[in-house]
Amino acid sequence: MTDNRPYHRYTLSNAVRLLLIPMHGVNSIATSVMVGVGSRYETPQINGISHFLEHMVFKGTKKYPTTDDVNIIEKVGGLQNAYTDIDVTNYHNKALSTDWELALEVNKELALSPLLLQEHVDKERDVIIEEMKRYEDEPAAKVEEAYHMMLYPSTTLGMRIIGTERSLRSVASKELKLYHERQYSPERMVVVLAGVVSRQSSAIRQKTEEWFGNIKPRKTTSIEKVSLKQEKPRLEVVTKPDAQQAHLVIGLRTFERRSEDRFAWNLFNLIMGVSFTSRLFREIREKRGLCYHIRSSSGNFEEVGSWDIYAGVATEKVTLATQAILGELGKAKENGITQEELQIARKRLKTLLAFKSEDPEFFTEWYGRQEVYNQDILTVDDYIKKIESVTKNDINHLIRKYFKTETLNMALVWNRKKDDTLEKLLKI
Structure with a gap:
């Protein structure tokens, strides 16, 4: 064969x-x-x-x-x-x-x-x-x-x-x-x-x-599996007196590394916070002028995961920026995404993969990471097939599944002390 x-x-x-x-x-x-x-x-x-x-x-x-x-x-x-x-x-x-x-x-x-x-x-x-x-x-x-x-x-x-x-x-x-x-x-x-x-x-x-071939097996230590239950939103503030700008991350708990949800979510992430055409960039930077840089990304591990949004904003505009970001999350939860957004995101993701596939180092990462994590290996073509099968309803279902007020978290580095009013804003 x-x-x-x-x-x-x-x-x-x-x-x-x-x-x-x-x-x-x-x-x-x-x-x-x-x-x-x-x-x-x-x-x-x-x-x-x-x-x-x-x-x-x-x-x-x-x-x-x-x-x-x-x-x-x-x-x-x-x-x-x-x-x-x-x-x-x-x-x-x-x-x-x-x-x-x-x-x-x-x-x-x-x-x-x-x-x-x-x-x-x-x-x-x-x-x-x-x-x-x-x-x-x-x-x-x-x-x-x-x-x-x-x-x-x-x-x-x-x-x-x-x-x-x-x-x-x-x-x-x-x-x-x-x-x-x-x-x-x-x-x-x-x-x-x-x-x-x-x-x-x-x-x-x-x-x-x-x-x-001659390396002998060793008695290694295994990882401590994480199982955390969060019942209300949380705020963590780091005071840095010399900070010229406030830096914030707002995020939600999502899924583990192997989850089938990752294919639809990668498309959603592109729609929300990757590039000049993303919702967050257009609303928070272009329309409101609240930041220079804003982006979204995922962090997924063996048993847990999260999705987060980063932005650097003027200290006096932290409340406005927080409200605006949460407002965009609320819109996504209520209205979902459009078919046009899905088509653009799918095309963009396929194009990005095509660009990256011209570099041998991309493939050592692509295949090596999957193998070292003991995952079933997906080729780039396999991945694209998964992306092609994602529907608008798939993404909208995941938004409703993971957009929960109780799993919201916010971290903030700025030159002030903790502001309890910010924690009260954390709801979708």
Whole structure:
């Protein structure tokens, strides 16, 4: 039987997974080593260690013992980076297809063989604390963090990715090595290559087996599942005396990552708060002049999720902006969306996917994320079919399902103290 899937999936004997995504018309290759671990796998005592570890690998590995050595991809004209998220860490790069072996080897070294020397730990800790202070000086980032923490209080899901200064100061080389040993288990690893891979697929499989096939399984920690019941709207205020503007997030609890609701909701999100033609942009910025930037987005995890709206507004206009945003939510709940809005959103989403599909790095993320989360993989074409099947009634049903006053939350960063009158506005 012919395999017509646009990707190839292989599983090593130790459960490491390999995904190859062939692309035509490109001369580059993107490689990624994803590990299904992030801040929600930590404890409060070592909060931030996943991100700390991701920083530390660039200080040297067994084969590339210095920072200069690790940056060898840049010396051949490529791009190298990494990031830590709540539930995944990703070591990724992009290079010419002729350099695929070097690109994959560097990511292998970063993920599997960091040196984690104490002298480097002490120096990098100070770097991360400076990174933390930078976030503290960015109200837009601060309000997003405050909103997330108020959604999931007293849980590992609600902890900061970067950690706290106190938790970071408790982390030394010993803790980093132990965390790496325990959490970087083979069944959590996904190796992804996208771009010019067809000609060397056999060699890629051989190298993946050689470099990743001998990793022994570890006894890992599982995540703490979150189950929170919210019975009334809530307001969280962070006072920042030097803030020149108020930054707010208003949102609602929605659905988990695998929910079938995500297809219709992605279209609704485009209609409400993505781009110049969205309802929120036209009403809050263009018509009322209350903000410069406004957008909506979703954050969905294994068992819970939310949808939120961010805006930066003048401090004296927070009440007006809050009323206007909630007014738009009320209109959506009462009247739903139109068929024309659905058609435009569907076309826009398909076009965005077409643009992104020209970049190999998009595909390492698209397929890698689904695989590391142990989801049934949807190709871009599969996804488009799901989008095509969404009706206006589907979206309007979801609006009524999730637009509930009792699950409203608002976070605000500004230069004033908490204003109880704002909490009274939180209703749909």
